[in-house]
Amino acid sequence: MTEAVSRRFFLTSSAAAVVTGSAALAAPPKASLRPVLRADDFFKKAVPDFETILRAQKLSGRVAYALADAETGQWLECENELATTPPASTAKAITALYALDALGAEHRFETRLWATGGIADGVIGGDLILIGGGDPTLDTDGLADMAAKLKALGIKSVKGAFKVYEGHLPVLRQIDPEQPDQVGYNPGVSGLALNFNRVHFEWKRAGATYAVTMQGRTEKYRPDVGMAVMQVRDRTLPVFTYEDRAGRDTWTVARGALGNGGSRWLPVRKPGLYAGDVFATLAAAQGIRLGRPQMIQTLPQGGDLLIARASPPLLGILRDMLRYSTNITAEMVGLSASVARGGAVADIRASAAQMNSWAVQKLGMKAPGFVDHSGLGDDSEITVVDMARGILAVNASELRPILKPFWLRDGEGKILRDHPVKVDAKTGTLNFVSGLTGYMTTASGRDVVFAILASDMDIRAGISRAERERPPGARTWNRKAKRVQQALIERWDVLYGDGALERG
Numbered sequence: 001m002t003e004a005v006s007r008r009f010f011l012t013s014s015a016a017a018v019v020t021g022s023a024a025l026a027a028p029p030k031a032s033l034r035p036v037l038r039a040d041d042f043f044k045k046a047v048p049d050f051e052t053i054l055r056a057q058k059l060s061g062r063v064a065y066a067l068a069d070a071e072t073g074q075w076l077e078c079e080n081e082l083a084t085t086p087p088a089s090t091a092k093a094i095t096a097l098y099a100l101d102a103l104g105a106e107h108r109f110e111t112r113l114w115a116t117g118g119i120a121d122g123v124i125g126g127d128l129i130l131i132g133g134g135d136p137t138l139d140t141d142g143l144a145d146m147a148a149k150l151k152a153l154g155i156k157s158v159k160g161a162f163k164v165y166e167g168h169l170p171v172l173r174q175i176d177p178e179q180p181d182q183v184g185y186n187p188g189v190s191g192l193a194l195n196f197n198r199v200h201f202e203w204k205r206a207g208a209t210y211a212v213t214m215q216g217r218t219e220k221y222r223p224d225v226g227m228a229v230m231q232v233r234d235r236t237l238p239v240f241t242y243e244d245r246a247g248r249d250t251w252t253v254a255r256g257a258l259g260n261g262g263s264r265w266l267p268v269r270k271p272g273l274y275a276g277d278v279f280a281t282l283a284a285a286q287g288i289r290l291g292r293p294q295m296i297q298t299l300p301q302g303g304d305l306l307i308a309r310a311s312p313p314l315l316g317i318l319r320d321m322l323r324y325s326t327n328i329t330a331e332m333v334g335l336s337a338s339v340a341r342g343g344a345v346a347d348i349r350a351s352a353a354q355m356n357s358w359a360v361q362k363l364g365m366k367a368p369g370f371v372d373h374s375g376l377g378d379d380s381e382i383t384v385v386d387m388a389r390g391i392l393a394v395n396a397s398e399l400r401p402i403l404k405p406f407w408l409r410d411g412e413g414k415i416l417r418d419h420p421v422k423v424d425a426k427t428g429t430l431n432f433v434s435g436l437t438g439y440m441t442t443a444s445g446r447d448v449v450f451a452i453l454a455s456d457m458d459i460r461a462g463i464s465r466a467e468r469e470r471p472p473g474a475r476t477w478n479r480k481a482k483r484v485q486q487a488l489i490e491r492w493d494v495l496y497g498d499g500a501l502e503r504g
Contacts, residue, residue: 033078047494050079053487059480061432061456066384067492070439070447073392075385076496084369084381085453088428089325090435091375091382094368094390095334096318097399098355101362102337105315109135109336111192113146116303122156128290128306129163130279131299132192132272134336135311136321136329139195140218142309143279149307151286162280162290165299166190166272169335170347173244173269175327176376180469181242182251185327186376187267189335189348194268194275196328199228199249202263210258214266216278223281226292227273228266232258238466244269319402322426327374334373348372352380363393375428378460387437387451396447400424400439408486421493428453431474432460434481440489442497452488454481 048056054063064080110133117126168191179186187197200217203210214228228249236256243250249269268274276293283290311317314333321329331348338351341358345351352370359365366389369381391399406423407415425438437451456477463471 033075047491048487049491050488053484053491056487057480057483059454059484060459060477061454063452063454063481063484064384065450065452065488066388067448067450067496068388068392070392070396070449076448077492078385081385082383084383085435085455086378086380086430086433087370087375087382087387087437087453088430088433088435089327089375090387090426090428090437090451090453091370091373091380092322092325092330092428093399093403093426093437094359094363094370094387095330095355095373096322096402097363097390097394098358098373099314099318099333099337100398101358102340103314103333105313107314108310108312109133109137110311111135111138111142111146111309112305113150113307114299114303115306116300117160119155119304122154124155124158124160126303127160127163127300128158129165129296129299129303130192130276130293132164132166132168132190132275134168134191134332134339135309136193136196136326136332137311137317138193138275138309140216140221140223140278140282143194143275144221144282146307146309147279147282147286147288150283150288153306155288155306157288158290161294162276162292163296164192164272164276164293165296166192166275167297168192169332169339170345170351171272172347174267175331175348175372175374176378178378178465178468179376180240180465182240182266183469184265184267187328188269188271189328189331190271192272192275193328193332194271194278196326197268197271197274198265199225199268199274200263201230201251201253201266202261203230203232203253203258204261205258210255216274221282223278225274225277225281227270227277228268240266242269247273315402322402323404325427327376330374331372359390363390365390365393375430378430382453384451384453387453388449391437391439391449391451396439396449403438406436406438408489421489423489425450429478430460431463431468431471432456432477434478434485436485440492442493444497446497448492448496450489450492452485454484 064083066078066081067076112131114129115124171190173188175186184198200215202213210232212230214225214230215222216225230251232255233252235254239254239257241252272295280290335351338345338354349371352372356368356370359368365386371377371379403424406425408419420443422441425436428435433455435453440448
């Protein structure tokens, strides 16, 4: 696949015709579609129907799905296709298309070091400013490289202050306020991110106490951070508490939950301060003393660009986002796309509203209801027919290669890498919500597009905020949902693989 994907491919690809010109996709089916088997399709009559699949897995709640021919856009089979469901991380597939259209596959985000007041004999006369440009991939290794380059330029000291600007994107404490404080997949958001806005918390028993570290860790570097602190408290529950105190992320942890030692990533609520803290430590290792970072709301006029660090191309960033389902990446690229299309946006919801309007115009979706770009928020709603319609509207050669393979499994859960059915899709998982959206190639070589969304919103509504990290029954329910997804894929392979069925 070429890395040079035009921003115009949404308008010029042959697949876009299904949005504007095909009667097959002009409206959803008026009734759920089921195949009408011919008299000689004896072996196909033995394929389990939808109700049989659900009964076999004893999956509670509701399952919605839509299946369409990838070439013609003709709907093949649907169930509960007009029911709205939280899309979970399947929303990231639409976010990827939105970012590619607005920014282009070769777009690179820049993180810059800027100096004011001129430079004389290695001394910056004014301030040194770390400026975020929306790069979701920046890590401690990247900042260490920038610090080394600063030394290589001959910089020895700064007369003014070390300042940090993160206002290229909205500055937000977290993606979704309904999530538990401690989950690393729900960090703060701004125009400057480091290590996916997570800090590494490690503890080791030392006699009657614990040795605790908070670090901006990578495999190569382990700088301690001062903007995030952890205190061990004598209690059993809650395991974690968080407070914004004195300009720092202040955490406590229950002694009863620690054991002899361990580690985990915690979310960072002050992304710019975190990046500035780590950079100051790395610069000090190069002999450049910067002092404590100061956050600024506006950039000064004038000055000199010292270093610009570019991210990898957007297409690769999106491939990783879809395969590892990184929420912070989805929000930052989605926000960046909105900024590129129309200037500043107030927050994630405002940006998602722009993406909804774009999806109606460019993808032919009817009523997308995304409230964010990652699918983390409970308030997002989508129908499977709209999700499938959005995927159908673009050329599969542009999206399918960056989706993750969905491997079918045998009865013991072992991956069948040589299975003749090939699926590339985006998964989505929330507590008691499970989705799968993408492309399937049947054993006979027919390409279809599908969207499956399973949910039990009654159970989900009863989960307290404190339980959301690991609610009882969620893992078992999710396993059942994934088995339903595979059973539907196997059903479709048999029924639609040869394309010879009459359609009801």
